[in-house]
Amino acid sequence: MDYPEISFEDRMSTVDFQVSRRAHIEVDSEICNSCTTRECVHACPANLFVPTTDGGILFNYEQCFECGTCYLLCNKQGAISWTYPDGGDGVTFRKG
Ligand code: SF4
Ligand code: SF4
Numbered sequence: 001m002d003y004p005e006i007s008f009e010d011r012m013s014t015v016d017f018q019v020s021r022r023a024h025i026e027v028d029s030e031i032c033n034s035c036t037t038r039e040c041v042h043a044c045p046a047n048l049f050v051p052t053t054d055g056g057i058l059f060n061y062e063q064c065f066e067c068g069t070c071y072l073l074c075n076k077q078g079a080i081s082w083t084y085p086d087g088g089d090g091v092t093f094r095k096g
Contacts, residue, residue, distance in 0.1 A: 046064060049070065
């Protein structure tokens with residue numbers, strides 16, 4: 001089955017975020033330093049993982065879809081700490 005291509009902006013415009021003050025995902029950049037595959041950078045649909053020039057990873061939790069892909073794919077034990085946002089916070093998907 002073919003899915004229509006949608007731009008990053010269109011994808012992000014279909015969701016609302018209630019940003020929590022507590023980061024529900026944390027990334028240990030020290031562990032990322034030794035990661036050569038960087039699955040998270042390629043897999044995150046919200047482009048929240050950004051490689052830094054010193055070999056680490058810059059991560060922003062604010063526009064996370066809570067899909068869990070990064071946590072499933074990351075091959076380094078303990079690099080990602082994942083929880084759901086606190087009640088009432090996080091992503092809301094809009095229809096249409
Ligand atoms: S896949 Fe895991 S260890 Fe590798 S850069 Fe991403 S979060 Fe870090
Ligand atoms: S849970 Fe999904 S949207 Fe959130 S950071 Fe991980 S891959 Fe990106």
